[in-house]
Amino acid sequence: MNESEFLAGYDPRMYPAVAVTVDVVALTIRGGGLRVLLIRRGEQPHAGLWALPGGFIRPGEDLPQAAARELAEETGLSGLGDRVHIEQLASYGTPDRDPRMRVVSISYLAFAPDLPDPRAGTDAADAAWHPVDKLPELAFDHDRILAHGLERARGKLEYTPLATAFAGETFTISELRGVYETVWGVPLHAGNFHRKILSVPGFVESTGETTESGGVRGGPRAKLYRAGDARLLHPALLRPAREEQIR
Amino acid sequence: MNESEFLAGYDPRMYPAVAVTVDVVALTIRGGGLRVLLIRRGEQPHAGLWALPGGFIRPGEDLPQAAARELAEETGLSGLGDRVHIEQLASYGTPDRDPRMRVVSISYLAFAPDLPDPRAGTDAADAAWHPVDKLPELAFDHDRILAHGLERARGKLEYTPLATAFAGETFTISELRGVYETVWGVPLHAGNFHRKILSVPGFVESTGETTESGGVRGGPRAKLYRAGDARLLHPALLRPAREEQIR
DNA sequence: AATGTTATTCTCATACTGAGATTGTCTCAG
DNA sequence: CTGAGACAATCTCAGTATGAGAATAACATT
DSSP, X not given: XXXXXXXXXOOGGGSOOBEEEEEEEEEEEETTEEEEEEEXXXXXXXXXXXXXXXXXXXXXXXXXXHHHHHHHHHHOOOOOTTTOEEEEEEEEOOTTSSSSSOEEXXXXXXXXXXXXXXXXXXXXXXXXXXXXXXXXXXXXXXXXXXXXXXXXXXXXXXHSTTXXXXXXXXXXXXXXXXXXXXXXXXXXXHHHHHHHHHHSTTSEEEEEEEOSSOBTTBOOOOEEEEEOSOSSOSSOOOOOOOHHHHO | OOHHHHHHTOOGGGSOOBEEEEEEEEEEXXXXXXXXXXXXXXXXXXXXXXXXXXXXXXXXXXXXXXXXXXXXXXXXXXXXXXXXXXXXXXXXXXXXXXXXXXXXXXXXXXXXXXXXXXXXOSSEEEEEEEETTSOOOBSTTHHHHHHHHHHHHHHHHHHSTTHHHHSOSEEOHHHHHHHHHHHXXXXXXXXXXXXXXXXXXXXXXXXXXXXSSOBTTBOOOOEEEEEOSOSSOSSOXXXXXXXXXXX
16 A cells, blocks of 8 residues: 555544644733733633633644634734734643643643723633733643743743844833833843943844934933844843752 | 623534644754754655654643654653653644645653663654764654743753753753753853852752762762752853854 | 933942962772 | 872963842833
């Protein structure tokens, strides 16, 4: 039997039925804090609970494509293509994680600059940006997925220029520092941060411009920068050591 | 309709059939080089080609459990529990990656110290450790998965004590350096490496013992160490900067 | 005009890194 | 048995990075 004969006689139903979904941890910075996009489930199971945007993959649809579609579809946010960074996070397949059937979920992590309020899509009764430090009860094992996504995002800030994806087209060093402080949840030394950012090759490049005016509470006009061409930060920008995480 | 009524009437077949597999990138150090475990496929499709060990998940089986089972089953290597580190790598779901049907594969990365030759299991016509720098043609998109696994392994050596998982119960600093040099593929400065390893808290701890004799080509007896209790290396042991990867 | 805020730049002490050299122990070839 | 070479372990030294604090100056608000 050669390969084409084999394929002609192949019956997909000989393998156990598993559903595959994608779930998206979409993060943004709003109102001074880190927020995650959640939808209120309009259907069973877990109707009424908040959940990550996501759903079943479609035939012929690639995984990242499904993640982007779910994000756009369930939130009404469209045309995200340019501004949103999206990457695979992890997969979850504990047998009883969905009461309906065996569901394996591939999670994706998305970062975006301050985005408008979402509007509810078809499956979602409601959609909103929730502060990550004040979360409602989540459906399925989405609390675990979200925790994983947050940790990944915090880590990626260290060695990639991802922070610029949370900022606008142009930004000041202070705004960039605000991104780090918000995502990491720690205050950073302004002077050292400034020195560090400018010393990492390719992280930011100057636009030659400054802000139109000083800050609302005073201070000089800040120089404006845009994202540089580096894909990795070298040397990395490390978080203050967390002794408890080492052992 | 409440949740239990909903579940009672739920029909899993309303969703498109997708098969879920796990594939394992199992790495070890043998014969002075980094090697990956490959099996020669005994069945269609891609019969005769080499592939990563893996297969369909079973009902009621968790993902990591499936990965461990496939590794043991298709290679004859059993009782791996204690000595093998295993972690999730990534998922692959391009629609046409398997000619039979839609297959989503969750890949796992496994590290182990020098292991014995595998013996072929049921599905595998043959199984062997292949040097990662001299690979045969691989089935499906396994070349991509393997490349991903190698990159992950190289990165994890930097900030986790993973290298000790490639060494035996006790090891010398030089042996540990050999692990880094083999996986990273670069020579390291012996003196600096030695200083660095001993300065990272919890990476290794002394056994008080030394090797029975000097090296085969001379040199004093080396002190023996065992893995310490650190889970993260701080400060990290960074690879020499690779300029081309930064931009 | 005084006061407070903030961007930016410095200083300085400490820590870490890469490169090279030194010391002393061991194996192997003759 | 001896000399040559290999190698573990330690040290030196210069260059670079980091943390903490301070100084300077431009701006806002009162």
